[in-house]
Amino acid sequence: MLEDMGLTLTELKRSVYVIRLNGEYCIDYPWGTSPTVYVGEGNFHQRINKHREWVTELKQLVGDFEFEVCIAVPRIRNSEFAYKDAEAAILERFGQKYGSAPLWNKQFETRCCPHYEYADKSINDVIGKRSGSRYEWALRPLNSSPFYHNYMRTHLE
DSSP, X not given: OTGGGTOOHHHHTTEEEEEEEESSEEEEXXXXXXXXXXXXEEOHHHHHHXXXXXXXXXXXXXXXXXXXXXXXXOOBTTBTTHXXXXXXXXXXXXXXXXXXXXXXXXXXXXXSOTTOOOOHHHHHHHHSOOTTOOOSEXXXXXXXXXXXXXHTOOTTO
16 A cells, blocks of 8 residues: 555655544644644554554544554655654644644654754644544543543653
């Protein structure tokens, strides 16, 4: 399927990806709602299987629903770690916009190419509500939830 989009396994080793809820649910973050639940980087082909445990926990809470995964393979001249910088930039913007980390991110990352500027519109499109989306429910974990600690992690920590 990824090969159908023109992505090779080699390119996916240095990718950044955003996992989003796809449907009528979104997450009620401190400063707004977003379908984004995780921002990651690295070998997508290998790492996606490691996410199954927390995805199962979330699925048990709200029942059957679909996820959407946005993948990018960013490249910056003379920087082999552009994908790590892109992840840090997305997490930074998410924290600025929503007041916390995405639901299942455990930390904010440090940018390695801070001189590089990403288009705010592109980042906002991947982390936020898209045109035509109609959420009927916004979920927020309570302190008894395994998601609560990550949810309360702010970008100021």
